[in-house]
Amino acid sequence: MKKFGFGVDIGGTTCKIGLFETTGQIVEKWEIPTDTREGGKNILPDVAASLQGKMRERSISKEDVEGIGIGIPGPVQTDGSVPVCVNLGWKNVHVPAEMEALMPGIEVRAGNDANVAALGEMWQGGGKGCKNMVMVTLGTGVGGGIIVDEKIVAGSHGAGGEIGHITVNPHETVPCNCGRNGCLEQYCSATGITRLAKERLALEHGETLLDKEEVSAKAVFDAYKQQDKTAEEIVEKFAGILGRGLSNIACVADPEVFVIGGGVSKAGEILLEAVQRYFKKAAFPSCVDTRFALASLGNDAGMYGCVKLILK
Numbered sequence: 488m489k490k491f492g493f494g495v496d497i498g499g500t501t502c503k504i505g506l507f508e509t510t511g512q513i514v515e516k517w518e519i520p521t522d523t524r525e526g527g528k529n530i531l532p533d534v535a536a537s538l539q540g541k542m543r544e545r546s547i548s549k550e551d552v553e554g555i556g557i558g559i560p561g562p563v564q565t566d567g568s569v570p571v572c573v574n575l576g577w578k579n580v581h582v583p584a585e586m587e588a589l590m591p592g593i594e595v596r597a598g599n600d601a602n603v604a605a606l607g608e609m610w611q612g613g614g615k616g617c618k619n620m621v622m623v624t625l626g627t628g629v630g631g632g633i634i635v636d637e638k639i640v641a642g643s644h645g646a647g648g649e650i651g652h653i654t655v656n657p658h659e660t661v662p663c664n665c666g667r668n669g670c671l672e673q674y675c676s677a678t679g680i681t682r683l684a685k686e687r688l689a690l691e692h693g694e695t696l697l698d699k700e701e702v703s704a705k706a707v708f709d710a711y712k713q714q715d716k717t718a719e720e721i722v723e724k725f726a727g728i729l730g731r732g733l734s735n736i737a738c739v740a741d742p743e744v745f746v747i748g749g750g751v752s753k754a755g756e757i758l759l760e761a762v763q764r765y766f767k768k769a770a771f772p773s774c775v776d777t778r779f780a781l782a783s784l785g786n787d788a789g790m791y792g793c794v795k796l797i798l799k
Contacts, residue, residue, distance in 0.1 A: 491551055492797055495534055496558040496600060496789030497521060499574035502534055505790035506541060509553050509798060511611045515541075516790065527576040535589035554594040556793030557582055558603040562645030567597035596796045600789050602639045602648055605632025605746070607791030612784040613746040621742040622782070623650065623733070625751035628664070629672040629679075633740050640740070651676070655732050675729045677751050680704040684721050692717045708754035722761055730765025737766075737774040748782030755781065 489508055496503040498521060505516040519537050522529040538555065542548070559582065561572035567583040582597040598606070605614075605622030614620040618637045624630035629651030633640040640647040651672035652665050659669030673679050684707050688699040695717035696710040710718035733745055745766075747759060759779045767775050784791055 489551070490553050491547055492553045492794040493538055493555045494558075494790035494793035495538075495555060496603070496793060497530065497534070497575065498560060498600075499523065502530070502537075503786065503790055504534070504537060504541075505787065505794070506545070507791070507794045509794070511791070511794075513787070513790075516787065517541075521575070523574075523576045525576075526578065527572075527580075530575060530577075531580075531582070531585050532589060535586065538590065549590075549592045552593050554596065554797030555586060555590060556603065556796035557586065557595065557597040558600040558789045558793050559597055560600045563597050563599045563602075563641065564645055565641060567595070569597070594797060598639055598792070598796055599632075599641065599645060599648075601630040602632040602641060603792030603796060604748070604784075604788040605634055605648065605792065606639055606795045607784055607788040607793075608746045608748065608782050609634045609637065610795045611791050612788060613748070613780040613782045614744050617743040619740070619742045620744050620746060621650075621733075621736055621740055622648075622746045622748060623729075624749040624782075625675060625677065625747065626749035627677055629670075629676045630749070633736075634742075635740065650732070650736060653732055653735065655728055671728065671732050675725055675732070675751075677704040677749075680707055680721070680725050680751065683724055684718075687717060687721050687724075704751050705753070708751075708758065711754075712757060726758075726761035727765045730762045730767075731769045733762070734766050734769035734771070734774070737777055738771050741774060742777060744778040744780050746780050746782050748785075748788070752781055 492507050494505040501518045502521050506514040560574045568581040569577050571578050583595040586595040608614050609620045620634045622632040631650035632648040652670045654669050655671050656669035663670040663673050684702045696715045707718050707721050711722045763779045
């Protein structure tokens with residue numbers, strides 16, 4: 488008999504919900520608005536109502552449901568409780584307990600959204616077939632998730648995998664969004680790459696395809712693909728910082744594969760090649776052959792990971 492799981496990726500604007508077979512096959516996905524009014528008190532009831540409606544529509548009984556996994560955009564304790572989540576307006580919300588009260592007879596587990604996205608990529612995405620993986624998300628910021636023996640490393644404060652805030656430049660004078668200085672995120676996010684580009688374009692340079700006024704991470708990589716010398720300098724600096732940063736992470740987590748996702752990863756294989764080149768130069772010898780792969784699940788990674796959370 489088929490068994491099902493629900494993956495719920497709660498964002499500040501929408502909740503992405505997926506109905507999956509426990510084999511990893513997605514059956515259907517949909518979205519509902521995230522109601523953050525009044526301290527987000529309606530978010531979980533709205534999700535529960537949507538799940539119950541889908542179960543009725545598809546004649547799925549609670550006995551057919553292995554569980555519900557929920558991804559949260561903030562720190563999550565090991566018991567699934569959320570001390571605070573600014574994006575949702577939550578304070579001291581015990582997600583499994585509250586959701587299980589709304590969905591009696593069905594087990595619920597919760598995790599940080601970046602961590603469950605990493606779990607999803609390990610299960611059915613770029614890290615499929617691996618048990619030890621580090622996910623690196625290069626978007627507006629730099630996020631991450633560490634998976635060891637198929638389990639999320641959340642840490643004692645829920646901050647495991649916050650690789651964007653590793654200090655890579657102790658001499659940096661501009662503060663990161665976290666309040667510290669010299670974080671990986673300041674150089675390797677989309678905004679960080681743009682910053683590197685603007686700094687380089689402010690110096691004397693030869694002809695370049697890059698426009699100082701409209702420079703972006705995408706523009707840098709597009710120019711790099713066309714062998715633009717200035718873009719090459721920018722990409723090499725970015726790749727050096729990220730590659731060396733990941734070599735440090737490899738000494739701690741020793742993954743089988745680094746899976747690179749987020750908007751910047753759309754640059755494709757040339758990004759992987761550049762980063763891996765610097766990684767190999769800096770890596771501990773036992774880690775030097777660690778694989779690099781592109782994430783493949785896109786915005787669905789969180790839903791996949793949420794389902795994997797509840798599988799035994």
